[in-house]
Amino acid sequence: MSSQPRYQPYTGPAAGWGALRSVTQHWLDSKQPFKNLRALLKTNQNGGFDCPGCAWGESPESGLVKFCENGAKAVNWEATRRGIGAEFFARYSVAQLREQSDYWLEHQGRLIEPLRYDAASDRYVPISWDAAFALIGEVLRNLDNPDQAEFYTSGRASNEAAFLYQLFVRSYGTNNFPDCSNMCHEASGVALGQSIGVGKGTVTFADFEHADAIFVFGQNPGTNHPRMLEPLREAVARGASVACFNPLKERGLERFQHPQHPLEMLTNESEPTSSAYFRPRLGGDMAAVRGMAKYLLQWERERPGTVFDQAFIAAHCEGLEDWLAQVEQTSWQQIEAQCGLPRAEIERAARLYAKAERVIACWAMGITQHRHSVATIHEIANLMLLRGNLGKPGAGLCPVRGHSNVQGDRTMGINERPPAFFLDALQRRFGIDMPRRPGHNTVEAIEAMLAGHSKVFIGLGGNFAQATPDSPRTQAALQQCELTVQISTKLNRSHLMHGRQALILPCLGRTDLDLQAAGPQAVTVEDSFSMVHASWGQLAPLSREMRSEPAIIAGIAQATLGAQPQDWLQLSADYRRIRALIADTIPGFANFEERLAQPGGFHLGNAAAEYRWNTASGKAQFIAHALPDELLAPQARGQDAHLVLQTLRSHDQYNTTLYGLDDRYRGVHGMREVLFINPQDIQRLGLQAGQQVDIVSLWDDGIERRVRGFTLLAYDTPPGQAAAYYPETNPLVPLASVGEGSFTPTSKFIAIRLLPSSAVQRIA
Helix, strand or coil: CCCCCEECCCCCCEEHHHHHHHHHHHHHHCCCHHHHHHHHCCECCCCCECCCCECCCCCCCCCCCCCCHHHHHHHHHHCCCCEECHHHHHHCCHHHHHCCCHHHHHHCCEECCCEEEECCCCEEEECCHHHHHHHHHHHHHCCCCHHHEEEEECCCCCHHHHHHHHHHHHHHCCCCCCEHHHHCCHHHHHHHHHHHCCCCCCCCCCHHHHCCEEEEECCCHHHHCHHHHHHHHHHHHCCCEEEEECCCCCHHHCEEECCCCHHHHHHCCCEECCCEEECCCCCCHHHHHHHHHHHHHHHHHHCCCCCCCHHHHHHHEECHHHHHHHHHHCCHHHHHHHHCCCHHHHHHHHHHHHHCCCEEEEECHHHHCCCCHHHHHHHHHHHHHHCCCCCCCCCEEEECCCECCHHHHHHCCCCCCCCHHHHHHHHHHHCCCCCCCCCCCHHHHHHHHHCCCCCEEEEECCCHHHHCCCHHHHHHHHHCCCEEEEEECECCHHHHCCCCEEEEEEECCCCECCEECCEECEEEEECCCCEEEEEECCECCCCCCCECHHHHHHHHHHHHHCCCCCCHHHHHHCHHHHHHHHHHHCCCCCCHHHHHCCCCCEECCCCHHHCCCCCCCCCEECCCCCCCCCCCCHHHCCCCCCEEEEEECCCCEECCEECCCCEHHHCEECCCCEEEECHHHHHHCCCCCCEEEEEEECCCCCCCEEEEEEEEEECCCCCCEEEEECCCCHHHCCCCCECCCCCCECCCCEEEEEEEEEEECCCC
């Protein structure tokens, strides 16, 4: 699937023929192409399964094909005929597997039977499900207290699995819920909760059809949310403004060739996906938005009542004067220096915003993975409140979530600091006391395992060892545990960084037919627009030993707690029973089963979109922050940084899953240990394109963080900034380098130095 290492800039549009070739390649590589073709045609369809990729929502309009290139990769990657079990692990010791690449590990196929680690042979060997559950229950019951266990959740888990998981864990006695949202959109939930009283976006898919302007901050939809490209190009075509803020020129934000438009494909034409492209410095988005606000304030004073939505502000907001005072005090010198945009560009962006009656603001991890991310999202929310761009068609706030149900998991209670009303509802329904002390987020969980305070790690999906920051320390933390349990579809690095005892429990994926005692089961997911859909697996599992996530959770719970406070096995026999409990305890899910039968599912609703502000004062908040004096954290200052690094995905990956070693849109083929760097910086540092370097991150704690043998690729990055793929560069992200108020790792702003390596990689 991967070519020889070469670097050749890509000149084509996003999607188009390149996407079709890629989909065909992955489809054939699945080793069951005809079965998978039928499955692909059921992706995101009523009666089919929800794409296991991103959380972008669906158009309510019907269509034969409702998946994108990366969605097809996700389906074919999961729905492979390759399976690995006891025979595979008899051939390879864990030490041997650690020498393999992440791509190789997952490419071996689906896990097909439960396994336990045998220290004497350094191999995983078969174990029965009953024995696996008994082992977990025994270890959990024998801990000194429930807070010594960590219960991780991946965004892939369904609503039913997530609800059952949190109910089990809280019945056990802890709120230790590190999860993947801690590492991506935690800042969005924190900031929006403070600004508008709801930690979710306020828009629906239909709003994109009515927007006069769409602002896209720190997001690369061409790779991470490809189905977003169609509404962006449609907006441009009907005359709306699409303004993109991104330090890198990303092909998906420039032009798009629609694979389902025959004439466009035959003529090799493409359409633009943006009408204005701004390239702020890394971390400079808050300053750019502050500059826009400064222009709006100037124009409002010149023509009172013509720029601000005074009626909306008077009826729904507070804190405006304090924020405007902060805007006025911020100098243009600081704004331009921090965002890297000249005033003329900032004024252009402000005029695009001011002339639009209905505006959507979107953002992703280019905004959320900074030290001042919460403040930046407050600033975006302030800008939107200023002109009443909430609660009306075509307007609102839109954090574009990553994995397909990461938002749903939080709705279901996967939250280390749950709101009191949620715990109260659980307590009333189940008649037991719920733990009230805050639990651990991802960073706190790693620290607790490193310190020996937490002794058990259970992972509901994901690849914790690779997805997290400071990889060697995270892996050491897992290896200090008494027991690690990974509930997984495929082999990954986390299985190899195991505790003294370890289990691999193979679970069904989104594409797999889920048969329980009550018959075929649907699970549900929630997308970025708060739409809840049913998902029905289509393909027969590779093995009878694979179990669904709800069934695995129920088995662990029954072995640990017995049939208290519910008969767990009865719940997992029919997921309608789980949904009934969700409807009893979580707002918005009344008549769950009946509403789920509607084509396309149902909308949970959003209080802020209905002008109900769940804040302390009952009003939306303008929240004032000074611009940061310094974007670097104190621990990285005073050191000789060569560059600032952001980590990012290639086009052939989703989160830590690597579908291949190519990145078509950036022209990279057959390699991942590369550093995208401005040619001026290569010259300034006395280096050469194609040279291999070691990358060292700067953090004043006495720990060396280094990755070796990265090839320099001359690329159009802003001077002083560089980019590289994760998870390969996660070792450079200090565990303590987190967002203020969010604990999100600052993976988009890492101070680094480059040290020459002796070898030079030859690339075509």
